[in-house]
Amino acid sequence: MSLSSNPQSAAHKSTLSYFTWAFAFTAIGLALGAWLGWSSTGTLAGMGTVFFICVVLAVLEISLSFDNAIVNANKLKDMTPEWQHRFLTWGIIIAVFGMRIIFPLAIVAIAAKIGPWEALVLAAAKPEEYARIMTDAHLPIAAFGGTFLMMVGLTYFFDHEKDVHWIQWLESKMARAATIKGVEIGIVLLLVVLFSNLLDGQDTVTFMTSAIYGLVTYLAVEVLGGLLDMSQKSIAATGAKGGFGAFLYLEVLDASFSFDGVIGAFALTQNLFIIAIGLGIGAMYVRSMTIMLVEKGTLAEYRYLEHGAFYAVLILSVIMYVQTLAHIPEVITGLGGASLIGISFWASVRHNRKEREAEAMGATH
Numbered sequence: 001m002s003l004s005s006n007p008q009s010a011a012h013k014s015t016l017s018y019f020t021w022a023f024a025f026t027a028i029g030l031a032l033g034a035w036l037g038w039s040s041t042g043t044l045a046g047m048g049t050v051f052f053i054c055v056v057l058a059v060l061e062i063s064l065s066f067d068n069a070i071v072n073a074n075k076l077k078d079m080t081p082e083w084q085h086r087f088l089t090w091g092i093i094i095a096v097f098g099m100r101i102i103f104p105l106a107i108v109a110i111a112a113k114i115g116p117w118e119a120l121v122l123a124a125a126k127p128e129e130y131a132r133i134m135t136d137a138h139l140p141i142a143a144f145g146g147t148f149l150m151m152v153g154l155t156y157f158f159d160h161e162k163d164v165h166w167i168q169w170l171e172s173k174m175a176r177a178a179t180i181k182g183v184e185i186g187i188v189l190l191l192v193v194l195f196s197n198l199l200d201g202q203d204t205v206t207f208m209t210s211a212i213y214g215l216v217t218y219l220a221v222e223v224l225g226g227l228l229d230m231s232q233k234s235i236a237a238t239g240a241k242g243g244f245g246a247f248l249y250l251e252v253l254d255a256s257f258s259f260d261g262v263i264g265a266f267a268l269t270q271n272l273f274i275i276a277i278g279l280g281i282g283a284m285y286v287r288s289m290t291i292m293l294v295e296k297g298t299l300a301e302y303r304y305l306e307h308g309a310f311y312a313v314l315i316l317s318v319i320m321y322v323q324t325l326a327h328i329p330e331v332i333t334g335l336g337g338a339s340l341i342g343i344s345f346w347a348s349v350r351h352n353r354k355e356r357e358a359e360a361m362g363a364t365h
Contacts, residue, residue: 015292018288018289018291018292018295019285019288021284021288022281022284022285022287022288025280025281025284026058026281026284029054029058029277029278029280029281030051030054030055030277030281032277033050033051033053033054033274033277033278034047034050034051035047036050036271036273036274036277037049037050037051050269050271050274053269053274053278054274054277054278054281055278056278057269057274057275057277057278057279057281057282058278058279058281058282058285059282060278060279060282061278061279061281061282061283061285061286062282062285062286067308067309067310067312067313067316067337067340067341068253068254068286069286069287069289069290069293070293070299070305070306070308070309070341071152071253071306071309071310071313072250072253072254072286072290073290073293073294073298073299074299074306074309075246075249075250075253076250076290076294077294077299078246079246079247083244083246083247084294086247087247087250088287088290088291091247091250091251091254091287092283092284092287094251094254097276097280099254099255099283101272101276103255104123104134104272104275105119105120105123105272106119107133107134107137107141108122108123108130108133108134108137112133123271123272123273124272124273127271127272130272138323138324139203139206139207139210139324140206140207140209140210141210142320142321142323142324143192143206143207143208143210143211143214143320143321143324144210144211144213144214144217145214145255145317145320146211146214146316146317146318146319146320146321147188147192147210147211147212147214147215147218147317148214148215148217148218148252148253149313149314149316149317149320150188150191150314150317150318151184151185151188151214151215151218151219152218152253152310152313153310153311153313153314153317154184154187154188154314155184156306156310156313157171157174157175157310158174158175158177158178158183158184159175159178160175160176160178160179162175162178163175164303164304165307166304166307166308166344166347167307171307185215185219188211188215189215191318191321192207192208192211192212192215193208195207195321195324195325196208196211198325199324199325203324207324217252218252221245221248221249221252222249301348301352302344302345302348302349302352303348303351304344304345304347304348304351305341305344305345305348306344307344308340308341308342308343308344308345308347309340309341309344311340311344312336312337312338312340312341315336315337315340316333316336316337319332319333319336
């Protein structure tokens with residue numbers, strides 16, 4: 001899985017060719033899921049149930065993370081080929097195994113005050129107890145992840161150098177307001193105070209503490225990324241951006257996007273290994289979409305596609321906050337993000353058509 005260094009060869013590649021690895025991983029993952037269903041139940045019905053859950057989880061992950069692919073591509077297109085390759089190789093290992101297996105185990109280990117091995121045994125022997133602990137940990141996860149994603153979305157719009165606007169009246173004002181230092185941090189802190197006041201007792205403290213950690217993590221990654229990337233003279237000399245700092249940023253971003261899917265998966269199954277298979281398949285498609293978007297220059301061709309993705313990120317962050325008060329079905333989250341991206345794609349197509357018509361009119365005169 002790699003990015004082509006030749007733009008012309010990328011232009012001639014078919015869309016399906018970008019998903020070769022994803023298709024292979026899907027076949028292996030579904031076969032493994034079917035075997036897991038048969039070995040645990042000994043019936044065809046049980047095998048079919050696990051197989052179906054893996055498919056549903058993969059679709060859930062893709063629908064929740066489509067905006068993740070666009071945001072990744074936005075950052076990845078400016079990275080050097082070496083770090084692009086590292087993100088698409090090491091990064092997929094971290095995304096599939098780290099976030100879908102190690103991360104849930106770490107949460108349970110911390111919440112239950114047990115060791116990682118005991119958490120793994122608990123997941124295998126007592127999945128109901130494991131799922132209960134994971135569900136109980138949803139509030140701090142939502143506060144942390146929601147805050148990080150909110151900063152990602154707001155930083156994109158509060159940029160005084162941003163001159164392409166989809167929703168002109170709103171985005172132009174946000175770009176002008178970006179001259180006020182720390183305006184996005186102020187907005188996030190106001191929302192943190194608002195939502196924490198809607199909670200009761202210890203939940204208020206937990207939400208506020210986790211949200212502050214999310215904010216500090218975002219700022220720390222930004223600062224660390226800047227320092228690390230500035231130290232790489234070879235990158236600066238070529239005019240390319242992004243080294244280990246950008247890689248670290250993308251990994252934390254991936255983690256934030258994954259919180260919702262990992263927690264939501266427990267509504268379908270309490271088996272850690274089935275969740276890892278289903279969400280892992282979805283993660284492979286997200287990576288494949290990221291490669292396609294970068295190589296084909298889709299973000300440049302469809303000028304509002306990024307806007308739709310970052311609006312979806314903002315909405316997802318607010319939904320994660322709201323989920324600390326009431327449950328919102330994952331299908332609503334996924335469809336909401338996909339709809340925004342679809343509308344932004346349609347707006348981009350309309351813009352391109354108008355430009356071609358204007359050029360044609362100019363040529364006739």
